[in-house]
Amino acid sequence: MSKKQQILATALKLFVTNGFHGTATAKIAEEAGVANGTLFHHFKTKEELVVALYVSIKEELAISMGSITHATEFITPQFKNVYYHTIEWALANRDKFYYIGLFEMSPYRSQVSNETMWQQSIVLYQLITEGIRKKLLQPRPIDMLLTLYNSNIFGIYQYLTRGANSEKERQAVINDGYEMIWDMLKFR
Amino acid sequence: MSKKQQILATALKLFVTNGFHGTATAKIAEEAGVANGTLFHHFKTKEELVVALYVSIKEELAISMGSITHATEFITPQFKNVYYHTIEWALANRDKFYYIGLFEMSPYRSQVSNETMWQQSIVLYQLITEGIRKKLLQPRPIDMLLTLYNSNIFGIYQYLTRGANSEKERQAVINDGYEMIWDMLKFR
Amino acid sequence: MSKKQQILATALKLFVTNGFHGTATAKIAEEAGVANGTLFHHFKTKEELVVALYVSIKEELAISMGSITHATEFITPQFKNVYYHTIEWALANRDKFYYIGLFEMSPYRSQVSNETMWQQSIVLYQLITEGIRKKLLQPRPIDMLLTLYNSNIFGIYQYLTRGANSEKERQAVINDGYEMIWDMLKFR
Amino acid sequence: MSKKQQILATALKLFVTNGFHGTATAKIAEEAGVANGTLFHHFKTKEELVVALYVSIKEELAISMGSITHATEFITPQFKNVYYHTIEWALANRDKFYYIGLFEMSPYRSQVSNETMWQQSIVLYQLITEGIRKKLLQPRPIDMLLTLYNSNIFGIYQYLTRGANSEKERQAVINDGYEMIWDMLKFR
C-alpha cells in the first residue's frame, strides 16, 4: 500500500471515529506512519483530503455496484439483487458507508459535483427507469424514487448497526427491509 | 428577544451553514451582536450551547407534535395527520429540522439521553403500536418502523429542499411521499 | 505602555534586526512579554502588524515634522531647518527610520496608500512649491524633487550609520550633506 | 537556456515580485519548469541561489559598465556617459536593478564581499577620484560621493518607474536628473 493510500485509510478510520473536526491532520499522519509533511505533499489541504477520500469511496462503491449488472430483461430480481448487494457492501464496509453519510451531511458536500454524488446509482437509475416504463414500479419522479430509496437504505443500515444482532436476525431485518422498500415502490 | 435567544438563533444559522467546527464561538457572538464573554456567560462551554440548542429545538418540535393529538381511536387519518404536520413543520423550520439531523450525525449525539432524542415521537410511537395491534400496520419491530419512517421523512425533506418547487409541486411531492410511506407500512 | 504598544515596539526592534521573515510572531510575543494569542488579538495577521507599525511610525514622523512649521516667509532657513530636523530625527530614531526603508522596499509596500506614504512630507511639499514659485528652487516636477530629496536623505543616513563617526565628524557629514542637497536644488 | 539559467531567471522574477520570503524554492522550480530537486542540484541552498543571482547580476552590470571605459582624460563627458549608461541599463533591466537594491537591503547582504558589491563602481570610483584631484568635483570623502551618487541614481530610477511616462518625458527626467546630480557634485 502506497503512503498515499495509507493516509486515506487512516483518515477514514479517524474521521469516522472522531469526526472531521476531532481529527487533527497530525494524528492522521502519525497513525499512518508518515511524516506530517507527507500528508500535505499528497493533499494540499485537509479539505482536499476529506473530499478525495469521499470521491475514492464513491468510486469504489460505483465499481462494486457496476459489477452486478449482467444485463437482463426482468427487472424485479435484478432490483432485489441491487438492494442486497448495496446492503451487503454497506455492512462489509461500515466505515466507508458511514463516511458517505457523514460527508454528505457536512459543509464539504458542496465541494463535490452532483455527478460524483450519484455515480454509484447509475445501475439503479436505469433499473428504476425501466421499471417505471414497464409499469412494474410506480410512476413518480425518478429523483424522488432514488432519494427515498437511498434514505431507506440508510435507515435500514442504521437500524442494523445500532442493535448488535445475530446473523439470523440480521438476515431477517434485511429481508424485511427489502419487502418494505418493494411495497413502497411497486406498481399496484 | 433576549441576548440568550439571540445567541441561540445565530448559532442555529451558523451551525447549519458552516457546521459545528466551521463556526467559532466568537463568530456567533459577533453576529448575535453580543460580546464574546456574554456567550460564555449563558453557556458554560460551546458543547453546552450545541446541546442546549438541540434540546430546545426538540422541545419545540415535541410541543408542536403534541398539539395535534386530540386522543385517538382511528389511527389512519391520525397517522396521516402526523405525517403532514411533521413535513410542514420541517418546511417551515428548515434550519431547525436540518440541525436535528446534523446533531444526530455528530459526536455530540452521545451527550443527550434517548428520551430527549425520541421525545417528539411519542405520539407516533403510540400510533404505530396501536396500528400494529389493530392489524392496520405490518407486524414488524416498532423501532424498525420508526427508524424507517424517520429516514423517509428526511428523504422527502431533502428532495423538497433540493429542487426549488412551486407550491403546487410541493403539495404533490408531499402527497406522493405520504402514499409511499403508507404503502410501505400498511398491513396487507 | 499598553500591551499593544509593547508588541509594536518589540516588533520594530526584531524586524529591523532580523527582517520580516526572520522574525516569528511567536518571538515578538515572547519578547514583548505577552501571550501568542494576544498579538493576534490586536493584529489579525502578521501583515497587519507590519503595516500598522509602518503607519504608526509615519504618523509619528509626520507629527514631528509638523512641529517645526512656525509659518514663515523666507523659505531658505526653513528648508535648512527641515533638513536638519529630518536627519536628527533619523539619527535619534534609527530603528524607525531604517524600518521605513525596509518596509518601502518590501512587497508590503503595496498595502499602503500613497497618502500614508507621503504624509510626513506635507511641510516639505509646501516649502518646495513655494520655493519654486519664488524662483529660489529649480523649476522641476515637484514629485521628482521630493523623490530625489528623500533618496539623498537616505543616502546621507546610510553613510552616517555605516562609519561609526565621532560627534564632530557626524556634524561635518550632516553639513556637507546639506550643502550637496542645496546645490542640487537651488535656483541658479 | 539551460535549466540553471531558467532557474535564475525565474528566481529573479519571483524575488522581485514577492520578496525573498514570499518566494518558495518549490515555486521557483515549478515556474521554471524543472523539478524541485533540480534547483538544489544546482544551488546547494536557497541562500546560495540568492547570492549567486546577485553576483551574476553584478557581474553583468560591471561588464556593461566596463564596456564604456575607453581610457579617459577629460572626466566630464565621461562622467555624463557613465550616468546615462547606468540609467539606461537600469531601465532596460528593471528587475535586475531592483534586485540589487532588494539584496543590499536584506540580511543576505553580509554574505557578499565589499569587492563584489562595489565592482561595477570601479570606473566611477576612478573617475570621481580623478575629478576631485583635478578640482572638477567637490573635495569630499569619496565614499560619501559614491553613496550619494548611488542613492540619486536609485531615486531617479524610482521616479521613472513609478509614473508611466512617454519616451520623451523619460528623456527629460533623465536629463534633469543628470543636471541635478552634476549640480550636487561639481566644483564651484
Place this chain on the structure above:
DNA sequence: TATGAATGAGGTTTCATTCAT
C-alpha cells in the same frame, strides 16, 4: 544531470475559555 516523494522543524493563525471590570 534530473527527478519528485518524503521529511519534520517551525511558522502563522484559530479558538474555546477565563477573568477583571
Place this chain on the structure above:
DNA sequence: AATGAATGAAACCTCATTCAT
C-alpha cells in the same frame, strides 16, 4: 447580566532540504 482583552494549547500548513531512483 455583560463586556472584551488576554490566554496558550493546538490546529493547519509551509518550506528548505534530502535521497533513492
